[in-house]
Amino acid sequence: MEKQEIRTFGRRHGKKLSARKQTLLETVLPAFSPKNIKNTGNLILEIGFGNGEHMRDLSIRNPESIIIGAEPFMNGVAALLSAITNESDNQILPEYKNIRIWPDDVRKLLHDSNYKFSEIWVLHPDPWPKARHEKRRLLNSDFLKLLSEHLDKNGQIIIGTDHWEYFDWIKNEVTKTSLYASFPPLSVIHTRYQNKNMAETDAPKYMILTNQ
Secondary structure, eight states: OOOOOOOOOSOSOOSOOOHHHHHIIIIIGGGGOGGGOOOOSSEEEEESOTTSHHHHHHHHHOTTSEEEEEOOOHHHHHHHHHHHBOTTTOOBOGGGTTEEEEOSOHHHHHHTOOOOEEEEEEESOOOOOSGGGGGGOSOSHHHHHHHHTTEEEEEEEEEEESOHHHHHHHHHHHTTSSEEEEOOOGGGOOOGGGGGGGGTSOOOEEEEEEEO
8 A cells, every 4th residue: 555645744944054054965964864873771852843942852851862864955954953963073972972863854754753752742733723724733643652652651742822712722633642641830841941931921731641
């Protein structure tokens, strides 16, 4: 049976990249492929890492783990590569040697691997707020079931969004799976997004999903 094509609805490219960032994509990015992982000890996944600020924080806080980031937006991938390499020679900075990058839709990685993750982070995914775009939302029940298959025994899926209607929509999608949802206080979650409320925006909400 022919494999169904995976459609990624977000942008793949933005404004023109600097010469250094373009060089990083062409010559350095291949070395960060998660396909090159030899020791699949403790793995942590972040889906849609943006410019990679939280990825870098995960790397520093979990030096013994391998941090895999999936991001199809190439400008974000380039921004992360720029931040974790030395500007003079494009060599990886020591504190980020445990980072790996998947520059494509994460579903392609998950369908073709047997990786098991202790943590899967999905922070501020595109809420696609218009009713006609609801089918584009990433965190539907089918995708959550796929993620659950890639959790290790005590693994967690950590979801955060400041779009409250989307948060409630995700909660409803969880009920269509065998996952268990809990709703931790902000003090339990450590991300830079907690500071958004200082800018007088809505505070993010979080949920943690586990296999029952």
